Amino acid sequence: MRDRILEIGSALFANTGNALFKVPTSIISVLRVDQSGNVWFFLNHPNVYMEETDRSFPARLDFYRKGKPFFLNVSGTAEVITDADMIREIAGEKAAGHTSSRVMLVKVQVEHAAYFEQRERTPNIFQQCWLAICKHLLHEQPVLRPYKIHPMELA
Numbered sequence: 001m002r003d004r005i006l007e008i009g010s011a012l013f014a015n016t017g018n019a020l021f022k023v024p025t026s027i028i029s030v031l032r033v034d035q036s037g038n039v040w041f042f043l044n045h046p047n048v049y050m051e052e053t054d055r056s057f058p059a060r061l062d063f064y065r066k067g068k069p070f071f072l073n074v075s076g077t078a079e080v081i082t083d084a085d086m087i088r089e090i091a092g093e094k095a096a097g098h099t100s101s102r103v104m105l106v107k108v109q110v111e112h113a114a115y116f117e118q119r120e121r122t123p124n125i126f127q128q129c130w131l132a133i134c135k136h137l138l139h140e141q142p143v144l145r146p147y148k149i150h151p152m153e154l155a
Contacts, residue, residue, distance in 0.1 A: 001113055002033045004072060008063040013043065013106075016075070017057040021048065023078075028061075028106075031091055037110040039074065040090050042103045055080040059108055069118050076111040080104050 005011075010029050015022040028041040039061060059078035064071040081087060087105045123131060 001072070001110075001115065002037075004070060004115065005030060005033050005039065005063055005074075008065045008068060008072070010065070011061040011063045011074075013041070013078075014060045014062075015057055015078070016060050019054065019057060021046075021054050023057070023080075039108045039110060041106055041108075042091070043106050045102055045104045055082070061108060071116050071118070073114045073116075074108070074110050074112070076109045078106055078108045080106055 010027060012025065013028045014025045023043065023046060026043055028043060031040045031042065033039050056077060056079045059076065061074040062071070063074065081090070081104070090107075091105060
């Protein structure tokens with residue numbers, strides 16, 4: 001799972017808690033995935049004061065990248081890290097540009113992960129008939145591509 005998360009590299013982050021204050025849904029870039037199964041990343045800091053009770057909440061990460069034959073859905077407990085030494089330790093040189101109050105380091109402890117493989121699409125019955133006719137008449141296999149009509153062609 002660790003390699004697959006790093007291969008995709010980004011995810012849709014969502015706060016799934018029922019608290020009055022919620023960190024907004026965001027697209028994140030993964031900094032690292034440690035041996036304990038924690039996913040680390042930066043988030044934009046909301047313009048409101050976060051109480052200590054707001055710093056830990058249930059969250060979901062949806063990893064998907066176009067062209068990859070797989071995707072992951074991860075859920076767990078997110079924790080906002082405020083310790084400057086820990087931020088430098090985890091983020092390393094990437095932390096130099098992110099030490100301002102505009103971003104915060106977040107760790108999601110993975111509690112559940114679902115991995116999905118996408119299978120290759122098979123032609124429907126009409127496409128199969130077209131392939132058979134073309135193969136019989138032309139003695140070659142045509143390439144099926146979606147055909148889009150440009151609006152200027154309709155005039």
